[in-house]
Amino acid sequence: MKHTRLRSRPTRAVFLAFVSSAAVATATLASPTAVGAAPDSAADSASLREAVTTAGVMDHMEAFQDIADAHAGTRASGTPGYAASRDYVVGKLRAAGYQPVVQQFDFPFYRQLATATFEQVSPTPTAYQDGTDFGLMTYSASGNVTAPVQAVDLALSSPATSTSGCEESDFNGFTRGNIALVQRGTCTFGVKQVNAQHAGASAVIVMNQGTAGRTGPFVGTLGAPVATVPSLGTSFTIGQALASGATAHIVASTESEIRPTWNVHADSQAGDREHLVHAGAHLDSVVAGPGINDNGSGSAALLEVAEQMANVRTTNRVRYSWWGAEELGLLGSRHYVNDLEANQPSKLRKTKLYLNFDMVGSPNYALFVYDGDNSAFPVGPGAAEGPEGSGQIEKLFHDYFESQGMPSAETPFSGRSDYGPFIERGIPAGGLFTGAEGVKTASQAELFGGTAGVAYDSCYHIACDTIGNVNEDAIDANSDAIAHAVLTYAQDLSSLMQPVSGAVHGDGTPGGGGLHDDDHELPSS
Known part of the structure; x- marks a missing residue:
């Protein structure tokens, strides 16, 4: 079933003319290695958020659905559906003016036949x-x-x-x-x-x-x-x-062998190469289904933001990544980080933060922000420590949602998405998540709507994770939050160093949304 468009897509040129002029002014004020503040980041963010539309994100998710339909219902790494998803992202990036890099690596493929x-x-x-x-x-x-x-x-x-x-x-x-x-x-x-x-x-x-x-x-x-x-x-x-x-x-009856797969990377044309703002989403689905929420939603939202920012001159370099083989153990992001660490460690050190967007359109959604300061989920089983600066990233997202009159809650750094290899190297990280197999609480239903006692995504990791399994309100809220965060850090990194007084909490209760884990309990027999 086709989705209903929430709003028409505005003329992109209006946003580009506005933001480019502001960014040029910023660039002339900053020294080549300075991390300068943009003159009017709030106004820039509003313009970008107007250009980044739910309709645009949904167009990409419908394309991912079409790809899955044409390739046995899956976009899993190691299958033709993933290769077609890669080609789609690369094509859109090239059309927007990027020079995408396709990074191949081998991984252990598996499926139950x-x-x-x-x-x-x-x-x-x-x-x-x-x-x-x-x-x-x-x-x-x-x-x-x-x-x-x-x-x-x-x-x-x-x-x-x-x-x-x-x-x-x-x-x-x-x-x-x-x-x-x-x-x-x-x-x-x-x-x-x-x-x-x-x-x-x-x-x-x-x-x-x-x-x-x-x-x-x-x-x-x-x-x-x-x-x-x-x-x-x-x-x-x-x-x-x-x-x-x-x-x-x-x-x-299974299939288990080594196969090739790919990450896709695209860098902004402008920005200081010494200060890299990295944003990523995994592109692969599980073998069992098309993975339109997990993680066509994050991939599509990131692609829409990248398209709308293609000609924006920013203070810091921005790198967008679409990861392969996340569903089999964060293999794409781990390969990327390990490869840089082994062969170009100076480039890894230039990464000032990593933003992760994995499942941002769950049908029974909550607006979860990664708990970067561990105030809601102390370090222990199921919650890794957020490197210094992660609490500030969390605060940026909570502050953004509050500015829009929306509640937000926390989810832990459970280690089960592509921020994992980055926080292991001490790189500040943050991001958004709308819930997986976890069950929405009554208090969360009061805050975010939806149904208490039901999973955030009842189609998590199964065949019904189709275009009909996404909530456009969640897509709308999160794609704007992604745009705001990417542009904010592309212009100015100084907030990463600002002290955060007291615990950082959103308006919601910490529920986590489920561990988004590949080692999970099945229903009781």
């Missing part, structure tokens, strides 16, 4: 449902196995953090050909998988820990195509049922 089978054959025949009672590990191998289940160093009587399967010695006495039953915890799933395979396991079942918050079925990742036998994650309860002498049947 058919519904998996997992059942207890004896002593109590029980069929488990894929996606509800269990999920194949990302990078699971294919196979059809019926064999006894053998427990490996489990903690069943007093559930706690488990080391099951983390050491080769855990498999002393393991019978080759059996299915290894290991427990989540301590080391990576990939380590458990490899150790089980070396011991001769015909398949690997990873049961949950049984601790608070980690009891149900879950999906995890092996991190790379290390599996030679099927691998799945399931609940603590199902693991208990299999631990004492059961026989199981597992069937998996």
Whole structure:
């Protein structure tokens, strides 16, 4: 179904004439390496926000939907749909006057080709449902196995953090050909998988820990195509049922191999090269669907802003990036940062901040801002520390929303989007998010509208994440906020150094919106 246009697209020339003249005045006042303030950044932002339209963003998202429709319903990295998405972004950037750079890298591709089978054959025949009672590990191998289940160093009587399967010695006495039953915890799933395979396991079942918050079925990742036998994650309860002498049947059909994919980068023509303002969004979807909210929305909004700023003369250099293979572990942004760190560390040091836009149109949205000062989400499990300057970025977004009469709330630096490699290097970061699989609270429904008790995005990571799965009010609010932030920092970085007194909070309650995680609990069986 086609969306309804909220407003007509204004003449771009009016904005360019206004902002370019202001920026020229700024450039003549600043020394070549100074970080000068623009004479009237508020007025510039208003003009840019008028030029950046919801209609323009939606045009790009409809193009992404058309691409997915033409390529088996997906835009995942490693598929023709992603290559077509790359070409679309590159074409639009070139038409706007940029000289985009396409950065190729290899990554481990994975997809599940058919519904998996997992059942207890004896002593109590029980069929488990894929996606509800269990999920194949990302990078699971294919196979059809019926064999006894053998427990490996489990903690069943007093559930706690488990080391099951983390050491080769855990498999002393393991019978080759059996299915290894290991427990989540301590080391990576990939380590458990490899150790089980070396011991001769015909398949690997990873049961949950049984601790608070980690009891149900879950999906995890092996991190790379290390599996030679099927691998799945399931609940603590199902693991208990299999631990004492059961026989199981597992069937998996997957595709797991190394493939090329790409990042796309475009730099502004103007601006001091010593001061780089970097804004990014991941371009790929999951294999299961077209990914129009996740993350066609962030990619489209960033592209619209880049188009409208193409001829704007700014004080600082702006780099726009569309990342590949985010859905398999932030691989595109990680490749970019690692490559710079290894080969051009001076250029990495010129990056003064990174802005991330991942899911900005969720249908049951909240206006979440990354909690850069950790005031709502203290450093700990699920919340990384925001480097110095991140609290100031958070404040800029909260202040912007407040200036527009809109509430905002916090979401943690959970490590599950492309800001991760940047904050690991101490680069200040911030950005926007409208919620994933998390459930909207009653207080958030009062603030933002929508429905309490329902996920922000009920189509997160599944086939229904189509053009009909985006909220145009969220797109409107966030695309303007993106434009405001990018232009503000393109003109002036001084606010990054200004002290922020007290905790930085929006008007909303901190809810997070869901961890946007690829290692998450499935619905209870």
